[in-house]
Amino acid sequence: MAKTGVSCKIGPSVLNADLAELHNESQRLLDSGADYLHLDVMDGHFVPNITFGHPVVKCLRKKIADAFFETHMMVSKPEQWIEPMADAGVDQYTFHVEPCNDVPFVCLKVREAGMKVGLALKPGTGVEAVQQYIDQADMILIMTVEPGFGGQKFMKDMMEKVQWLRQNYPDLDIEVDGGVGPTTIQACAEAGANMIVSGTAVIGAEDPGKVIATMRDIVEGQIQKCQLER
Numbered sequence: 001m002a003k004t005g006v007s008c009k010i011g012p013s014v015l016n017a018d019l020a021e022l023h024n025e026s027q028r029l030l031d032s033g034a035d036y037l038h039l040d041v042m043d044g045h046f047v048p049n050i051t052f053g054h055p056v057v058k059c060l061r062k063k064i065a066d067a068f069f070e071t072h073m074m075v076s077k078p079e080q081w082i083e084p085m086a087d088a089g090v091d092q093y094t095f096h097v098e099p100c101n102d103v104p105f106v107c108l109k110v111r112e113a114g115m116k117v118g119l120a121l122k123p124g125t126g127v128e129a130v131q132q133y134i135d136q137a138d139m140i141l142i143m144t145v146e147p148g149f150g151g152q153k154f155m156k157d158m159m160e161k162v163q164w165l166r167q168n169y170p171d172l173d174i175e176v177d178g179g180v181g182p183t184t185i186q187a188c189a190e191a192g193a194n195m196i197v198s199g200t201a202v203i204g205a206e207d208p209g210k211v212i213a214t215m216r217d218i219v220e221g222q223i224q225k226c227q228l229e230r
């Protein structure tokens with residue numbers, strides 16, 4: 001990993017949780033040491049799956065007042081859901097650049113609505129697609145599976161993108177999402193990811209706290225190593 005000033009944050013994805021128990025499952029993850037919740041919003045168009053939208057997020061916010069909510073917007077029209085998500089109490093609006101006709105405009109609107117901006121890339125999209133917008137974003141999400149479903153195999157070749165971003169943007173928040181867990185976290189940490197989304201590996205664990213702590217140790221260790229070299 002190149003020198004960096006960022007910190008490690010672990011954000012479990014509730015995608016494969018029992019969604020009928022969304023509040024309890026989310027609270028369990030936060031009590032297990034999660035730094036934020038990664039909420040996967042799918043519209044059945046941009047990806048071949050449907051999860052939940054702003055009404056559900058709003059209900060969850062009423063139950064959980066103080067946690068940081070990131071919505072990962074796997075939707076065809078990211079501009080359509082900015083206001084409803086802000087109203088639902090979302091802290092960070094992460095949207096895909098692929099279906100977006102005017103990325104700077106959407107970034108501006110997200111910020112005006114009071115949320116942080118995340119820009120997401122599918123596995124087939126190169127970093128050049130976001131390079132010109134990085135100064136308008138708080139975070140870049142590198143997908144390490146094809147978006148749409150949890151429980152898929154981690155794509156290690158995506159680490160080239162993470163590495164390139166970290167080398168060129170030492171203080172940028174870089175998130176990885178898809179197939180991330182104790183067996184793949186080392187590769188993410190070495191490449192320079194500091195925001196870690198993990199679904200199945202955390203949700204399915206007997207002790208989610210232990211999985212979160214293991215991943216945190218590895219990422220923090222790598223960040224410290226790089227800061228010492230700085």
Ligand SMILES: O=C(CO)[C@H](O)[C@H](O)COP(=O)(O)O
Binds near residue numbers: 146147180200
């Ligand atoms: O965005 C996603 C899928 O589109 C999920 O956040 C991601 O796949 C997390 O689940 P897992 O860790 O099980 O892969």
